Amino acid sequence: MPSVSPVVTPDRLLRQEVLALHAYAVPDSTGMVKLDAMENPYLLPLPLRDEIAHLLAHAAINRYPDAHAHSLKQKIQAVTGLPEDMDILLGNGSDEIIQLLALAVAKPGAVLLSVEPSFVMYRMIADFTGMQYVGVSLTQDFALDLPAILAAIQRHQPALVFLAYPNNPSGNLFDAEAIKQIIALAPGLVVVDEAYYAFADVSFIPMLAHYPNLLVMRTFSKLGMAGLRLGFVAGSKAWLRQLEKLRLPYNVGVLTQLVAEKLLQHHDVLLQQASQIKQDRVGLYAQLTAITGVQPYVSAANFILFRVKQANAIFDRLKQRGVLIKNLSNSHPLLADCLRVTVGTPEENEQFIQALQDSIR
Numbered sequence: 001m002p003s004v005s006p007v008v009t010p011d012r013l014l015r016q017e018v019l020a021l022h023a024y025a026v027p028d029s030t031g032m033v034k035l036d037a038m039e040n041p042y043l044l045p046l047p048l049r050d051e052i053a054h055l056l057a058h059a060a061i062n063r064y065p066d067a068h069a070h071s072l073k074q075k076i077q078a079v080t081g082l083p084e085d086m087d088i089l090l091g092n093g094s095d096e097i098i099q100l101l102a103l104a105v106a107k108p109g110a111v112l113l114s115v116e117p118s119f120v121m122y123r124m125i126a127d128f129t130g131m132q133y134v135g136v137s138l139t140q141d142f143a144l145d146l147p148a149i150l151a152a153i154q155r156h157q158p159a160l161v162f163l164a165y166p167n168n169p170s171g172n173l174f175d176a177e178a179i180k181q182i183i184a185l186a187p188g189l190v191v192v193d194e195a196y197y198a199f200a201d202v203s204f205i206p207m208l209a210h211y212p213n214l215l216v217m218r219t220f221s222k223l224g225m226a227g228l229r230l231g232f233v234a235g236s237k238a239w240l241r242q243l244e245k246l247r248l249p250y251n252v253g254v255l256t257q258l259v260a261e262k263l264l265q266h267h268d269v270l271l272q273q274a275s276q277i278k279q280d281r282v283g284l285y286a287q288l289t290a291i292t293g294v295q296p297y298v299s300a301a302n303f304i305l306f307r308v309k310q311a312n313a314i315f316d317r318l319k320q321r322g323v324l325i326k327n328l329s330n331s332h333p334l335l336a337d338c339l340r341v342t343v344g345t346p347e348e349n350e351q352f353i354q355a356l357q358d359s360i361r
Helices: 016-020 045-055 070-082 094-107 120-128 146-156 176-185 237-246 256-264 267-289 311-320 346-358
Strands: 085-092 111-116 130-135 160-166 190-194 214-219 231-236 294-296 304-308 340-342
Touching: 016 120, 070 256, 085 094, 085 237, 094 120, 094 160, 094 190, 094 214, 094 231, 094 237, 094 256, 094 304, 111 146, 111 294, 130 146, 146 160, 146 176, 160 176, 176 190, 231 237, 237 294, 256 267, 267 294, 267 304, 267 346, 304 311, 311 340
Parallel strands: 111 130, 111 160, 160 190, 190 214
Antiparallel strands: 085 231, 214 231, 294 304, 304 340
8 A cells, every 4th residue: 555645835845945035026006006116107109009019910929939039139239239249148027037147156155246225136036046145235325335345245255246227226326436346356247237227328238348247137128118028138148158058948929029129120219208207207306305304316217216204104195095106114224214106107297296295294
């Protein structure tokens, strides 16, 4: 008679790091003014939407996509001005690329280093892949603490360093010369995450040729393609040739390739929308500054971080008034009483400001 196997439960089988994690939370935004996720609030022009509809109607969704997305890569290289001796790897958003990079270097005892507060997925993916995570605190004004970072690099010898440029959630651009010092000292890869490049007007892509351990990562989500889930990492062919081995087959689908390529043919439309968002950001910052008790931080991204007393209560009152933003107050000591609002359309921004004024009274 066969023996009875023990009951298999998650706590018996899964890694402790996984059991200790909290899933990435996405709140329900039904019926809300949605200003919590750094999305482009503008629809595409109707003629371009019609072109996309025609493309999709004739898409060969019964076939696998181009496994290497050659045509889409060429379009990306053209709009980014990537040097010819550099290459790119495509991912399902930047999250997949972060995970792929971590998997590539996750030897026993390997360290992933970043700054805090920053993009939460750096820490989460370090845990996913069994890497040791080291977070170096930013200064009180969210600047790089360069001596502390350099000391941490010397001590921990990280295989992978992530620096968001501009930073999320603070929105500021770190000092470029400080980043160069970090790249020069780091014994492993340094990834400059330029998710918000379209709103910042600066980039480390021209630096790729100067630093063999530098990679630049971008996503098109903030530029108006959040629903497509498309990101890429750029760097030397020597690195990307090895990283391609970890990319899952057909990770960028037929529809994403078709639509993204069409949108990049109209890159000027997306950049015009980004320019409008930058203008709207100036006005939104001025309105926040004018509200007593609100301290906004200068941003080079498509969102603004601000500090307000009783942030948790203000966040709840905003939701009651139909406006959803991001509550960061409990996520890191430097973010105490901080909320983050995405720059929306002028109408959405006005609704937010009115709701915020009503919530503070």
